[in-house]
Amino acid sequence: MPLSTAAASADHPARRFASTLSPDDFKAVFRGHPGGVAVITADAGDGPVALTATSVSSVSAEPPLLIFSISSLSSAAGVLARAETVVVHLLDANDIDVAQLGATSGIDRFADAERWSRLVTGEPVYHGVRAWVRCAVVERMAAGSSTVIAAHALQAQLERDVVPGDHGDALVYHNRTWHRLGEHSRLG
Template sequence: MSIPATSEPIGFASLGSDEFKALFRGHPGGVAVVTADAGDGPVALTATSVASVSASPPLLVFSVSQLSSASSVLVRADTVVVHLLDADDLSLARLGATSGVDRFADTDRWSRLITGEPVYADVRAWVRCAVIGRMDAGGSTVIAAHALQAQVTRDAADGGALVYHDRSWHRLGAHSRIELSA
């Protein structure tokens, strides 16, 4: 399935891209780094589009901009590793978001799982996934993945959640809690 870059509902005017970006600047997103290797070397990118879809079966989705240097590998990869970051992982989030750098130059920072996927060390958590679907959507590809294996290194409350909001990084923690959920 594909949603064309120019698809607009018949009879409706579309928001402009600047207006749409401004709208979502006010909607914070959790930060993750996605890695893969489709056979021609590892790639990584920082994503705020990771979302859980189902607990049974364990499914998640994320999107990859076609402008990303990692997109061609991520859309071909059979498996990916999604690193769920906290504020202690900010340097990795910045690395994955920086254009034109070798994200795997520091060989002490990453290794390969026994199954071959690149995984960064000392992140809050990671999940290895099998890609089960792809959908072109405008200038991005939405990737659906089935969780196969995970490792949690630190409790989510330990480092404070890392979120991206209004073009900057933020740490969530007890200081930012408004109300306990029921």
């Protein structure tokens, strides 16, 4: 069965188990689980879209694959459902303004023409962020009220590298708040 339809199947294991976990309880569990912050941009021909996500994760180095999820309620969901390519911006604390821009509803995230441009391949990219990765979408999977997108990394730009073992000004989202990791947060 193709990955994109497996979760929708009536005989899928997720459909056979009763759950007593409410949506609010599920959100509360994950509120205490911090996530790295990224902004995903795309353009499927109708103009650029952007959204902030904490669900980006690397899957494989060979071939270079990553995944992320988008809510069907996102204003960018329709474009991301059609886009063949995306740009995943991996942010640090210096990029908090880009993170907030992608997370703010009801605004034109591309109104400031000096903040972004298009790659020669056409995708919208924000300037000066820690790193970005241009990816080809290779799979979409319906997952509840979201879509999980798997993408093959094609090109990357790294503005601010992180020295192995250093905190690197990481930006995380935890308990509905932005946080900067630093020396003070190191435990080991």
